[in-house]
Amino acid sequence: MSNTQTQLDIDREKGNFRYDVDYEFDAGTGLNEKTIDYICDVKGEPDWIRQFRKDALKKFLEKPMPTHWASHDLENIIFDKIRYYLSQGGQKPKKTWDEVPEDVKRTFERLGIPEQERKFLAGVEAQFDSEAAYSNIKEAVGKQGVIFMGSTDALKERPEIFRKWFGKVIPTGDNKFSALNSAAFSGGSFIYVPPGVKVSHPLQAYFRINAENFGQFERTLIIADEGAEVTYMEGCTAPKFDTATLHSAVVELVALKGAKIQYITVQNWSNNVFNLVTKRGLAMEDAEVKWIDCNIGSRLTMKYPGVVMKGRRARGEVISIALAGDGQHQDTGAKMVHAADETTSNIVSKSISVGTGRATYRGLVNIPRHLKGCKNNTECDALLINTSSRTDTYPAITVRGTGNACQHEASVSQVSSEQIFYMQQRGLTEAQAMSLSVNGFVNDLVRQFPMEYSVELKRLIDLEMEGSVG
Amino acid sequence: MKHLKIDNLHVSIGDREILRGLSLDLPTGQVHAIMGPNGSGKSTLAKVIAGHPDYTVTSGDILFDGESILVMEPDARARQGIFLAFQYPSEIPGVTIANFLRAALQARLPEGEELEATEYYAKLYEKMDLLEMPRNFTSRAVNEGFSGGEKKRCEILQMAMLQPTFALLDETDSGLDIDALKIVSHGVNSLRGPETGMLVITHYQRLLNYIVPDFVHVMINGRIVESGTKELALKLEAEGYDWATEPEAEAVGA
Numbered sequence: 001m002s003n004t005q006t007q008l009d010i011d012r013e014k015g016n017f018r019y020d021v022d023y024e025f026d027a028g029t030g031l032n033e034k035t036i037d038y039i040c041d042v043k044g045e046p047d048w049i050r051q052f053r054k055d056a057l058k059k060f061l062e063k064p065m066p067t068h069w070a071s072h073d074l075e076n077i078i079f080d081k082i083r084y085y086l087s088q089g090g091q092k093p094k095k096t097w098d099e100v101p102e103d104v105k106r107t108f109e110r111l112g113i114p115e116q117e118r119k120f121l122a123g124v125e126a127q128f129d130s131e132a133a134y135s136n137i138k139e140a141v142g143k144q145g146v147i148f149m150g151s152t153d154a155l156k157e158r159p160e161i162f163r164k165w166f167g168k169v170i171p172t173g174d175n176k177f178s179a180l181n182s183a184a185f186s187g188g189s190f191i192y193v194p195p196g197v198k199v200s201h202p203l204q205a206y207f208r209i210n211a212e213n214f215g216q217f218e219r220t221l222i223i224a225d226e227g228a229e230v231t232y233m234e235g236c237t238a239p240k241f242d243t244a245t246l247h248s249a250v251v252e253l254v255a256l257k258g259a260k261i262q263y264i265t266v267q268n269w270s271n272n273v274f275n276l277v278t279k280r281g282l283a284m285e286d287a288e289v290k291w292i293d294c295n296i297g298s299r300l301t302m303k304y305p306g307v308v309m310k311g312r313r314a315r316g317e318v319i320s321i322a323l324a325g326d327g328q329h330q331d332t333g334a335k336m337v338h339a340a341d342e343t344t345s346n347i348v349s350k351s352i353s354v355g356t357g358r359a360t361y362r363g364l365v366n367i368p369r370h371l372k373g374c375k376n377n378t379e380c381d382a383l384l385i386n387t388s389s390r391t392d393t394y395p396a397i398t399v400r401g402t403g404n405a406c407q408h409e410a411s412v413s414q415v416s417s418e419q420i421f422y423m424q425q426r427g428l429t430e431a432q433a434m435s436l437s438v439n440g441f442v443n444d445l446v447r448q449f450p451m452e453y454s455v456e457l458k459r460l461i462d463l464e465m466e467g468s469v470g
Numbered sequence: 471m472k473h474l475k476i477d478n479l480h481v482s483i484g485d486r487e488i489l490r491g492l493s494l495d496l497p498t499g500q501v502h503a504i505m506g507p508n509g510s511g512k513s514t515l516a517k518v519i520a521g522h523p524d525y526t527v528t529s530g531d532i533l534f535d536g537e538s539i540l541v542m543e544p545d546a547r548a549r550q551g552i553f554l555a556f557q558y559p560s561e562i563p564g565v566t567i568a569n570f571l572r573a574a575l576q577a578r579l580p581e582g583e584e585l586e587a588t589e590y591y592a593k594l595y596e597k598m599d600l601l602e603m604p605r606n607f608t609s610r611a612v613n614e615g616f617s618g619g620e621k622k623r624c625e626i627l628q629m630a631m632l633q634p635t636f637a638l639l640d641e642t643d644s645g646l647d648i649d650a651l652k653i654v655s656h657g658v659n660s661l662r663g664p665e666t667g668m669l670v671i672t673h674y675q676r677l678l679n680y681i682v683p684d685f686v687h688v689m690i691n692g693r694i695v696e697s698g699t700k701e702l703a704l705k706l707e708a709e710g711y712d713w714a715t716e717p718e719a720e721a722v723g724a
Binding site for chain 1: 520521522523543544545548549553554556559560561562563564565569570571573574577578611628632
């Protein structure tokens, strides 16, 4: 599979570049109370956050690595060698691209972020290592009362909303990596959409890791007030380093009565990144939280977006696409916690394993005995491309009581040699045939992505498949 | 005029020899039928011409206008102008007929050239009308959940769109009722012409009432044992294959 390796590098080309940047603030390697004090001092944070971080550090140190169920590759993360905070200073992100320092701006320009913003976005935040370099919202959207800012600014400027929900959907001690994030978090978005406001265009965040031996720990909190609607998209890239890079985010969503939040991720980290992310949404009465999650990059991703349906008739949905290329492990899935009557959830997961890639699906569905009229539908389909490819499925479904329903379907398929021959007989090369098959496999899910992302996704799949044959 | 020439072809799958010195000359402008009992190697011949990787050519040659195509990948042969209408077409889940055919036509264009979408759809709809296919057919995934008749019609639609120099029709009549057979035959006949050569493989004479061949070959045990005009097909219909099998048995015994 030596061919595959070179092709994968071409695939990563879009994000695989790096310009030198001078960092004014560097917390050094390793994480301890001094590191936390350094981060708090640089960011000028209030005491309650300093205490919150220190409590989280204790929990992080106490909690064992979850290798009794998760990949042992986690043991290859050397926490003492990671740098936990790197920034250029001037903490307030810029509101125009002209103000963004040249060395950082050219990175985002090369990634096409300002162009996308002009074309179809309501607001953009661009994070470079630990801090946002740019954050802006279209004037019209701001006038509706929508708040879109970095989490550091939010906790200082809007503590009345921020503090109410921060750490409430995902408690610090939820898992080892949520504790790590709570201790070291920096950057990420805060969004508040007032009652009844429907944000017509997506808000987007772009996360860029530029430094080696670095950990990015952004923290995002999105609150859609009663009847509000918002779509948030995130993208991410990093240059490829020989050493491991860590990305460990926490994302909390709160959809109040009748609100709708759609959260779209296209994850294309370079394949030296450990991507260990906790994402969960809370859906109140008649509210809807939908995660559209696409994982193409990283060395190891562990991510199981969840929805806690706390109000009657709340809906939760996870649409997940994972592409595990040579040497990659995409360990993804969904968690659906039904906590009120007549709540419904839907999980559709499709994974593709190429070369020695491994895709794992883990799903948790919980409907307790005392509830009535709850429904879950789970579909998970895996496609294996090469004989060395691997897929595993670990569904954990607990449905109690008589008035609830659950449906689970799973399939594993392969692109057969007859299918490839058939397509070749029509004039497509083997790689084109493979690529078309794979695109067909995920087609129904890709259609749920905004146009600009689905085109990008198709292109990434094409490039990945070129390397999978021969 | 172009020629597809099969020259003393020997083909094996694993240790088993299936084609044993088969020769055939198919020029453009003609329709040849190959008839024979089950297991005589008819489908193997079609797949080998198309370049199926399971088969090994042990000796002999396949020449497209004098040039051997044996070293060519299946997709290169297809782009050269060889089309196989499959007996059992594969399903391609999630890929619509419109997208599939567009990709196939795009693959025939020089690098950097884009297929013109309006012309493409105009042609696609014209050919679908010919085959009495409803318009919504284009948005269905290739062969997924198709009836036998729909699959065969879809094969002929692809042939009509790709306009091959040599078309190989493998048991195109199998699984078709009489109405579907008429529609499919009408589609095939409309593609006949001086620029196209066709090899129609069938077990039954019935298809040849609708697609009337210029020549008929009888294939037994991996070899052509008898060639003639369309009357030969009628003889087979009346007398079966036994009369043709006898000399073959002697030949093997000798």
